[in-house]
Amino acid sequence: MRVTVIGAGYVGLVTAACFADVGNSVVCVERDPARIDSLRKAQVPFHEPGLSELVARNAAAGRMRFVPEVAQGLGDAQVCFIAVGTPPLPTGQADMGQVREAAAQIGRAVSGPLVVVQKSTAPVGTVAMVQQIIDREMAARGVQHWVRVVSNPEFLKEGSAIDDFMRGDRIVLGSRDERAVTLMRQLYRPFNRNHEKIMVMDAPSSELTKYAANAMLATRISFMNELARLAEAVGADIEQVRLGIGVDQRIGSHFLYAGAGYGGSCFPKDVKALAFMAREAGLHAQLAEAVDAVNQRQKQRLFEKIAAHFAADGLKGRTFAVWGLAFKPNTDDLRDAPSIDLVEALLGAGARVRAFDPVAMDAARRLWPARQGLELVASAAEALDGADALVVVTEWLAFRSPDFDELARRLKARVVFDGRNLWDPASVRAAGLVYHGIGRGAADLKSD
Numbered sequence: 001m002r003v004t005v006i007g008a009g010y011v012g013l014v015t016a017a018c019f020a021d022v023g024n025s026v027v028c029v030e031r032d033p034a035r036i037d038s039l040r041k042a043q044v045p046f047h048e049p050g051l052s053e054l055v056a057r058n059a060a061a062g063r064m065r066f067v068p069e070v071a072q073g074l075g076d077a078q079v080c081f082i083a084v085g086t087p088p089l090p091t092g093q094a095d096m097g098q099v100r101e102a103a104a105q106i107g108r109a110v111s112g113p114l115v116v117v118q119k120s121t122a123p124v125g126t127v128a129m130v131q132q133i134i135d136r137e138m139a140a141r142g143v144q145h146w147v148r149v150v151s152n153p154e155f156l157k158e159g160s161a162i163d164d165f166m167r168g169d170r171i172v173l174g175s176r177d178e179r180a181v182t183l184m185r186q187l188y189r190p191f192n193r194n195h196e197k198i199m200v201m202d203a204p205s206s207e208l209t210k211y212a213a214n215a216m217l218a219t220r221i222s223f224m225n226e227l228a229r230l231a232e233a234v235g236a237d238i239e240q241v242r243l244g245i246g247v248d249q250r251i252g253s254h255f256l257y258a259g260a261g262y263g264g265s266c267f268p269k270d271v272k273a274l275a276f277m278a279r280e281a282g283l284h285a286q287l288a289e290a291v292d293a294v295n296q297r298q299k300q301r302l303f304e305k306i307a308a309h310f311a312a313d314g315l316k317g318r319t320f321a322v323w324g325l326a327f328k329p330n331t332d333d334l335r336d337a338p339s340i341d342l343v344e345a346l347l348g349a350g351a352r353v354r355a356f357d358p359v360a361m362d363a364a365r366r367l368w369p370a371r372q373g374l375e376l377v378a379s380a381a382e383a384l385d386g387a388d389a390l391v392v393v394t395e396w397l398a399f400r401s402p403d404f405d406e407l408a409r410r411l412k413a414r415v416v417f418d419g420r421n422l423w424d425p426a427s428v429r430a431a432g433l434v435y436h437g438i439g440r441g442a443a444d445l446k447s448d
């Protein structure tokens with residue numbers, strides 16, 4: 001099939017590359033000149049495991065090409081995906097500017113029958129809005145083509161995006177138009193072989209499904225973070241509690257980790273957008289608002305623990321090694337990452353920070369081009385040079401089993417803050433270190 005994808009970010013580029021890989025002819029439209037330059041050299045401008053190889057292979061085979069404008073990229077496409085950003089406005093509302101613009105560009109360029117697939121995460125009513133914009137633009141040109149907008153939210157996770165796309169749990173299609181749905185079924189057939197994954201529903205239900213999924217996952221995390229505080233207060237260990245509830249099949253063991261708070265480009269903004277959507281509908285999404293509030297507070301938690309530990313003589317002049325900057329492992333995405341709150345809080349308190357992340361160093365240099373007090377270093381070991389304490393913020397595999405004896409030798413204050421509960425407190429203490437985790441009340445009490 002002939003497919004156009006507008007937006008070559010994490011979602012658009014993965015969508016484009018996966019459809020190209022099963023034999024479709026795909027044009028990627030990307031307006032960012034730096035992104036388009038690197039894509040034309042088959043270089044992926046961000047870190048996503050396996051994506052560079054997939055893009056290089058399909059570009060070399062002529063199944064993927066890159067253009068800067070919708071007018072050049074739409075041609076005689078049968079399907080056009082909108083995979084542009086929907087960042088949050090200060091009110092929490094999703095900023096629909098990029099989606100509106102993409103819709104208008106489609107309406108101005110479309111020259112035949114087309115299914116437009118709204119893949120960006122966007123509030124209920126967006127499919128209808130995109131349809132209206134396209135119809136209006138066609139009317140202004142005096143043309144009439146069969147164009148139908150279908151909702152198709154994306155559930156991939158950064159870090160395992162290709163596998164999630166190719167072998168996802170479900171493919172949700174929001175449309176009641178039979179012709180459009182038939183075409184979409186045909187397009188997704190290669191990813192729907194093992195068992196039926198396609199769910200067809202009305203567009204509003206499809207749009208809300210995406211927010212419901214992210215809000216549910218974020219709720220589990222905030223719930224565990226709230227329980228972690230209680231565990232600290234009453235002398236329980238949240239890791240034991242997690243195992244104790246996770247085996248219950250009604251609960252399940254995923255997304256039950258207490259930590260430094262959730263981040264990334266999706267959960268924070270989608271929970272806020274859900275709450276905004278509710279307000280617009282005259283409702284109060286109490287739970288979503290609480291989930292967001294708990295998370296905001298949790299992002300301060302590591303700093304609070306550090307400040308409390310060093311309360312006697314303060315943080316001024318101290319140096320902290322920070323391991324992990326990306327909002328989660330296997331990505332270089334720093335959007336809304338808890339590391340940002342921590343680094344800024346430490347610097348604000350007059351401390352120095354030596355930070356390392358296995359893949360997010362370029363992204364960190366772009367975020368903090370020259371931040372006084374912050375050194376972005378080349379390895380986890382180098383981060384320890386002259387450090388008083390170590391703080392782990394991202395649960396990269398490489399940080400899971402460090403040499404605690406070496407940490408004890410190198411850290412001046414011999415203390416570690418485990419923001420992801422990666423380590424066994426007893427093993428850390430056996431090396432002569434003070435251990436602070438998240439919600440490890442019983443474990444923390446032993447060290448006091």
Ligand SMILES: NC(=O)c1ccc[n+]([C@@H]2O[C@H](COP(=O)([O-])OP(=O)(O)OC[C@H]3O[C@@H](n4cnc5c(N)ncnc54)[C@H](O)[C@@H]3O)[C@@H](O)[C@H]2O)c1
Nearest residue numbers: 007008009010011029030031032084085086120121154158
């Ligand atoms: N990142 C994720 O893990 C993820 C997962 C599921 C859903 N989503 C949703 O998918 C959408 C895209 O997310 P992302 O992380 O890929 O965003 P992104 O910001 O990384 O990428 C969007 C890209 O679209 C480009 N763009 C915007 N308007 C354009 C236009 N008119 N023409 C050409 N290019 C245009 C931008 O330059 C940018 O490169 C968002 O709504 C997001 O919430 C993201």
